[in-house]
Amino acid sequence: MARYAIRLTELTKDYPTGFWRPRPVRALDQVSLDVEPGEVLGYLGPNGSGKTTTLKLLMQLIYPTSGRAEILGRPAGDIEAKRRLGYLPELPYFYDNLTAEELLVYFGGLFGLAPAVARTRASTLLDRVGIGAERRRRLRRYSKGMLQRVGIAQALVNDPEVVFLDEPMSGLDPVGRRDTRELIQSLRGEGRTVFFSSHILSDAEALCTRVAIMVKGRLVSTGRLADLAFEVQGWELVVSGGERGDLAGLGLDAVTTTVSDGRHVIELPFDRPPDQVLPELSRLRFQVVSLTPRHESLEDYFMRLVASRQEPAA
Amino acid sequence: MSVIARIAVQVFKESVRDKVLYNLVLFAVLLIAASYLIGQLTAGQDVKIIKDLGLAATQIFGLFIAVFIGIGLVSKEVERRSIYGLLAKPVRRHELILGKYAGLVLTLAVNVSVMAVALYAVLGYMSWVETEEFRQSWDASATDPAMLTAILLIFVQLMLVTAIALFFSTFSSPILSAVLTFGLFVVGHFNADLRNFEGVVDSPVAASLARALYYALPNLAPFDVKAQVVHGHAVPFGYVAATSAYAAAYICALLLAAMLIFSRRDFK
Amino acid sequence: MKARADFWWQRPVLFTVAMVALIVVFVSSTLVRDRVYAVTDSENELLYIPSGAVLERMALSFDSLLADVYWIRALQVYGGTRRSDGEEKNYDLLGPLLDITTTLDPEFNAAYRFGAIFLTEAFPNGPGRTDLAVALLKKGIERKPERWEYYMDIGFIYYWWVQDYEQAAEWFDRAADVPGASWWLRSLAANTLAAGGSRESSRMLWRQLYDSADSDWIRTEATRRLTQLQALDEIDQLIAAARRFYELESRPPASWQELVDARMLSGIPLDPTARPYVIDSVNGTINVSEDSSLFPLPGETLPPLPQ
Numbered sequence: 001m002a003r004y005a006i007r008l009t010e011l012t013k014d015y016p017t018g019f020w021r022p023r024p025v026r027a028l029d030q031v032s033l034d035v036e037p038g039e040v041l042g043y044l045g046p047n048g049s050g051k052t053t054t055l056k057l058l059m060q061l062i063y064p065t066s067g068r069a070e071i072l073g074r075p076a077g078d079i080e081a082k083r084r085l086g087y088l089p090e091l092p093y094f095y096d097n098l099t100a101e102e103l104l105v106y107f108g109g110l111f112g113l114a115p116a117v118a119r120t121r122a123s124t125l126l127d128r129v130g131i132g133a134e135r136r137r138r139l140r141r142y143s144k145g146m147l148q149r150v151g152i153a154q155a156l157v158n159d160p161e162v163v164f165l166d167e168p169m170s171g172l173d174p175v176g177r178r179d180t181r182e183l184i185q186s187l188r189g190e191g192r193t194v195f196f197s198s199h200i201l202s203d204a205e206a207l208c209t210r211v212a213i214m215v216k217g218r219l220v221s222t223g224r225l226a227d228l229a230f231e232v233q234g235w236e237l238v239v240s241g242g243e244r245g246d247l248a249g250l251g252l253d254a255v256t257t258t259v260s261d262g263r264h265v266i267e268l269p270f271d272r273p274p275d276q277v278l279p280e281l282s283r284l285r286f287q288v289v290s291l292t293p294r295h296e297s298l299e300d301y302f303m304r305l306v307a308s309r310q311e312p313a314a
Numbered sequence: 315m316s317v318i319a320r321i322a323v324q325v326f327k328e329s330v331r332d333k334v335l336y337n338l339v340l341f342a343v344l345l346i347a348a349s350y351l352i353g354q355l356t357a358g359q360d361v362k363i364i365k366d367l368g369l370a371a372t373q374i375f376g377l378f379i380a381v382f383i384g385i386g387l388v389s390k391e392v393e394r395r396s397i398y399g400l401l402a403k404p405v406r407r408h409e410l411i412l413g414k415y416a417g418l419v420l421t422l423a424v425n426v427s428v429m430a431v432a433l434y435a436v437l438g439y440m441s442w443v444e445t446e447e448f449r450q451s452w453d454a455s456a457t458d459p460a461m462l463t464a465i466l467l468i469f470v471q472l473m474l475v476t477a478i479a480l481f482f483s484t485f486s487s488p489i490l491s492a493v494l495t496f497g498l499f500v501v502g503h504f505n506a507d508l509r510n511f512e513g514v515v516d517s518p519v520a521a522s523l524a525r526a527l528y529y530a531l532p533n534l535a536p537f538d539v540k541a542q543v544v545h546g547h548a549v550p551f552g553y554v555a556a557t558s559a560y561a562a563a564y565i566c567a568l569l570l571a572a573m574l575i576f577s578r579r580d581f582k
Numbered sequence: 583m584k585a586r587a588d589f590w591w592q593r594p595v596l597f598t599v600a601m602v603a604l605i606v607v608f609v610s611s612t613l614v615r616d617r618v619y620a621v622t623d624s625e626n627e628l629l630y631i632p633s634g635a636v637l638e639r640m641a642l643s644f645d646s647l648l649a650d651v652y653w654i655r656a657l658q659v660y661g662g663t664r665r666s667d668g669e670e671k672n673y674d675l676l677g678p679l680l681d682i683t684t685t686l687d688p689e690f691n692a693a694y695r696f697g698a699i700f701l702t703e704a705f706p707n708g709p710g711r712t713d714l715a716v717a718l719l720k721k722g723i724e725r726k727p728e729r730w731e732y733y734m735d736i737g738f739i740y741y742w743w744v745q746d747y748e749q750a751a752e753w754f755d756r757a758a759d760v761p762g763a764s765w766w767l768r769s770l771a772a773n774t775l776a777a778g779g780s781r782e783s784s785r786m787l788w789r790q791l792y793d794s795a796d797s798d799w800i801r802t803e804a805t806r807r808l809t810q811l812q813a814l815d816e817i818d819q820l821i822a823a824a825r826r827f828y829e830l831e832s833r834p835p836a837s838w839q840e841l842v843d844a845r846m847l848s849g850i851p852l853d854p855t856a857r858p859y860v861i862d863s864v865n866g867t868i869n870v871s872e873d874s875s876l877f878p879l880p881g882e883t884l885p886p887l888p889q
Contacts, residue, residue: 015582059402062580079404087402093395097331109320110403154399164402352654362690363650370647408589453691503643509616529609536615538643545689556615563607570591570600577592 002073005162005193006035006058011067013053027053029217030067035195035210037161040188042204042225043197045214046302051197052090053217055166058195059087071162083111086155090166090197092147096140100131100150103139104157111158118157125153130179144171152183163187165196169203181207201301215305231304232293235268237277242286250280263289317405318413325417326424329383334421337375338428344371345436361440361456362544368433369464369540375429376422376472377499383421384479385491387414388576393487397581408573411484415569418476426469430462454546463554464543470561471537475499477568478532484576502534532564649687656680656693660700664707673709676700680718684725691729694722698735699803702743704878712743733757734767741774741787742807751775766790785811809854810876820851820859820868834863 011031014024028050035041045051056062057069060077074081094103101122108118126135129149134142142150148171155163168184169177184207187194198204204211205225212222221228240263247256247264255267264286268274274291281288296304329335348367352360388411391397401407434457441449441456454460478498482491508528536557539549590596656679663671680697684690700708701715716739722732737753740746754771757763770790773783785808792804823846827835830844838861841847851859857874861867870876 015580056398056581059398061398061401062582063578079406082402082404085402087399089395089398089402091395092399094399095328095396097328106320106324107399107403110317110400110405112404151399155402158403362692366647366650370644373643406588408591453689529612530605533612535643540643541646541687541689544646550619553615553619556611556618560608560611560615563604563611567601567604567608570597570604574591574597 002070003036004034004070005037005039005072006033006041006195007068007070008033008054009068009070011054011057011069012065013050013057013062014065027217028057028064031214031217031219032067033212033219033222035193037193038188038191039209040184040194040207041196042208042211043195043214044199044201044204044211045197046199048216049214049302050217051199051214052166054214055087055090055164055195055197058164083158084160085162085164086158086160087163088148088151088155088165088168091144091171092151092154094139094147094150094154097138099138100126100135100142100153103150104154107154108157113158121157122153125156126150128156129153129183145173145176148172148176148180152180160192162193162195165194167198168196169198169200177203213301213305215302220305228301231296231301232270233296233300234270234294235274236290236292236294237266237268237274238289238291239264239266239281239286240289242281242284246284246286250277250284252277267294317409318416321405321410321413322417322420325387325414326420329379329418329421334379334383335425335428337379338425338432341371341375341429342432345432349436349440361437361452364437364440365433365461365544366540368429368436369461369468369544372426372429372433372465373468373471373540376426376468377475379422379425380418380472380476381479381492381495381499383418384476385483385488385495387418387480388483389486389488389491392581395581401581407577411480411569411573411576415476415480418480419473422469422472422476426465426472430465433461452546454544458543458546460543460546460548463549464539467537467539467549467554467557470558471534474532474534474537474561474565477565477572481568481572484572485579498532499534502532505531505533505535533560537561645686649683649690649693652679652683652686653690653693656683656697656700660708671706673711676709677711677714677718681721684718684721688721688725691722694719694729694732695735696799698739699800702739704743710743712739715739728760728762730757730760730763730767733760734763737771737774738787738791742784747774764790764794781811781814806876810879813853813870813876814879816851816853817859817868817870820847820861823847824861824868834866835861836863837861 008031011028012026013028014026016024031050031054043051043054053062054069057064058071058076069076071078071081072084098106101119104122104125105115105118108121109115113121122135129152131146131149131153134146139147139150148168152165152168155165165184168180172180181203184194184196188207188209196207208225210222211225211228213220213228240261242264244256244258244264247253247266252266252268252272255269257265259265266277268277278288345364345368349360349364352363391400397410400410437456449455475495479491479495482494486494505528508524508531536553539553542549591600656676659675659679660673663673663676680693680701683693683697687693698715698719701711701718702708704710716736719732719736719739722729726732733753734757737750737757740753741750744750751771751774754767754774758767758771770783770787773786776783788804788807788811792801792808795801795804823841824835827841827844827846835841838847838850838858842849853859853870853874853876855874855876857871857876860869860871862869870879
């Protein structure tokens with residue numbers, strides 16, 4: 001058993017540009033990253049940061065300029081490694097004229113599954129991703145969200161040890177996002193390694209054991225989400241008891257919402273830190289139910305990182 | 315079943331699904347209608363005309379299938395990005411090429427065989443309704459087995475055209491592939507002019523260039539023995555063998571080049 | 583860093599070696615084929631007529647099929663023009679169409695034989711171009727010298743339409759020289775030379791043709807010619823009757839009725855197609871009616887009535 005499920009070593013990819021431009025564009029710059037078996041890694045970054053490039057290098061859809069990508073201790077593109085992985089491409093497209101069932105049976109066949117086994121597997125997986133009777137319709141009639149579900153099902157057709165999902169949440173409605181989140185959680189429960197990319201922080205928050213953050217083709221930080229230096233932008237304070245009118249006296253009326261059973265949710269801005277407000281509130285006989293910091297969004301974080309990276313050059 | 319065979323079967327299934335084999339119905343209707351109409355028109359040569367028509371239609375229909383499916387086999391997968399999902403499966407890139415090729419050749423084989431059976435059936439019927447002395451006047455009997463030689467060489471030619479289409483399809487768009495393939499098909503028939511070129515020009519450079527092109531470009535004219543067969547001339551076995559060997563080597567070279575190009579491509 | 587060489591063909595040296603080997607195979611198979619087997623028909627025609635040659639190239643490998651199309655056009659021009667009632671019948675297209683047909687498919691048997699018959703047919707049933715017909719058949723002979731029918735057909739043209747019996751006999755002889763030719767050609771040649779133009783030798787010619795015909799069309803044609811010969815025989819008898827009337831009355835008969843009244847004929851004489859014969863007392867000729875399908879009778883000049 002390989003020590004790492006996925007290992008990137010100084011992985012670099014240059015895309016050649018038109019011949020009139022002398023320098024190729026560097027899409028991925030010296031990325032090194034290890035993912036342990038059983039981990040769920042969120043590979044985060046804004047659009048164009050090199051996430052899809054990394055996944056394509058792992059699938060050997062493109063070849064690296066330098067560096068190495070390994071899966072289960074084998075080089076990317078290795079046929080044995082491919083037997084043990086699943087891959088959901090970004091905005092997946094399959095064959096218009098096949099039904100979801102036929103697609104899964106065909107792909108199952110490529111893994112050497114007997115037709116009967118492949119059919120059973122297809123039926124179980126389509127149940128799992130929530131494709132019902134539509135499975136007998138041709139894929140050309142599928143919505144984007146349904147194709148995404150089929151895409152996840154086909155990535156699991158070989159019962160893979162490592163699953164790569166490229167933007168699994170994109171194009172999904174809220175129900176679809178919830179289903180997908182639950183599915184990834186169940187994959188984690190089954191002990192599979194999951195490597196998924198996203199440009200939305202909230203996708204990662206509940207799911208990942210670890211995140212890796214990409215900006216402009218470079219890996220800028222890795223670690224548990226809680227440990228990363230997200231700036232606090234304010235706090236969410238929930239109190240109960242007391243009179244709503246008293247809050248107005250503190251100048252907090254505008255940021256307060258009263259919810260059921262006499263609770264008030266106060267959105268404290270950055271310039272009113274809790275240590276200033278709390279003594280006042282306890283004087284007015286409010287009881288603190290909870291206090292949570294509000295972090296900046298992933299987008300804001302990226303922007304800040306991008307800005308800080310550009311400063312030395314500027 | 316190997317990965318190549320599974321991909322080949324899939325290509326065949328898709329062509330059935332895409333109603334490619336409907337052309338067989340058109341072929342049968344064409345033959346039957348033509349045999350009726352030409353029978354009304356003039357006596358004596360209707361069997362020859364049906365043979366001409368049947369063999370030409372076998373070739374043209376096959377050609378359309380070979381070019382229009384062949385150019386899309388690989389480039390459509392790349393253009394529509396379905397190749398991303400496919401190559402993540404335990405499929406080597408060259409297996410994809412060989413599987414696609416085998417699948418289209420299988421489709422063509424089924425198509426050409428059914429056409430051959432239909433052609434013989436129509437000719438057999440036409441022969442059956444004619445008098446004995448009438449049959450004597452034909453260059454070759456209506457159900458002359460030698461027609462199979464012409465059909466075989468048509469099939470081999472279609473295999474070569476498929477390889478050309480597939481080769482272009484591994485690195486260019488479907489439309490460009492179609493233009494290039496059809497271009498080579500036309501050039502392939504004018505090819506003999508290149509050989510005669512040196513008799514006409516004075517420049518030795520031009521002459522040797524023409525000769526080099528004659529050998530390098532696919533030469534499709536020798537596969538056409540339709541006229542000989544229809545007039546009852548024997549096509550020697552050696553001729554068929556040499557022409558088939560030519561096709562086999564040319565196809566292997568095209569597939570090898572396609573495999574190499576495809577195995578090095580980046581799918582951005 | 584590009585693709586790693588997982589397979590032999592991904593190594594540049596081995597790939598090059600394999601490609602060179604394959605190229606050697608297909609080039610040498612071309613060399614062998616070109617040397618051992620004569621260039622195939624479809625490649626070899628650097629043709630006599632530019633338009634046909636151009637067409638043949640345009641047709642790619644479908645020249646034989648295109649020949650069928652031109653043959654059908656030739657049939658349409660011939661049949662259509664022949665049937666039309668228009669004053670100006672124009673068969674000018676027939677020759678070029680047949681020429682293109684036989685250029686595209688140089689072994690198109692029917693195009694030579696039927697084509698020659700169409701071309702020789704006298705106006706208004708055809709263009710009466712014996713020269714074109716002979717040229718067409720000679721083109722066929724150049725292509726397929728073993729086809730004795732082509733020589734025989736030329737002989738027919740000289741015999742029947744041109745009435746050059748020496749030429750006709752010579753072509754019948756040449757036909758007889760071809761291995762596999764019909765046995766009676768030799769005697770036909772002798773007969774033609776000895777008694778060229780005689781109705782008896784004509785009758786023999788058409789009867790042989792009728793017996794050896796390989797198509798209904800030729801058989802119908804031969805039947806028509808034999809019927810025309812019968813009409814000529816009948817005209818001879820009518821002329822004899824007219825001559826007797828002249829001896830009795832010292833003037834040519836003005837109409838059939840006069841002959842009937844003089845009890846020289848039992849009724850108005852009808853040709854084998856049941857059309858009355860036409861007597862022209864001004865010019866002194868007897869002929870079949872222009873309505874008759876036998877019209878015009880072959881080039882044999884009708885004997886003049888005594889004036």
